[in-house]
Amino acid sequence: MHIAFPDNFPPKIEIQSNVINATLYKTVELNITAVDNDTITFLVINKPAGATEKQSGNVLYFTWNVTSKQKVGYINELAFGEPRSQVY
Numbered sequence: 001m002h003i004a005f006p007d008n009f010p011p012k013i014e015i016q017s018n019v020i021n022a023t024l025y026k027t028v029e030l031n032i033t034a035v036d037n038d039t040i041t042f043l044v045i046n047k048p049a050g051a052t053e054k055q056s057g058n059v060l061y062f063t064w065n066v067t068s069k070q071k072v073g074y075i076n077e078l079a080f081g082e083p084r085s086q087v088y
Contacts, residue, residue, distance in 0.1 A: 011058070022066050024050030032060040046071060 011034035025035070034040040041074050042060040044053045051064035 011040055024066050026066055028064045034058040061072040
């Protein structure tokens with residue numbers, strides 16, 4: 001018996017800029033888009049105090065009033081497959 005699985009590749013992550021500037025006491029707003037045919041779930045890890053995130057479809061809207069030097073990361077996870085993570 002032979003079972004064929006379709007190719008599944010990590011989503012293409014699109015963000016407004018390759019550089020994210022976070023300045024103390026300023027607001028950072030990021031829209032992170034996962035371009036993929038699968039359903040994507042984002043999970044923000046180490047979310048700093050005062051930060052908010054909202055997901056709509058395959059887009060994560062993240063807003064943070066920077067009041068500390070804490071590092072922020074996010075994980076995007078396919079409905080099936082391995083989680084992928086990035087830390088900023």
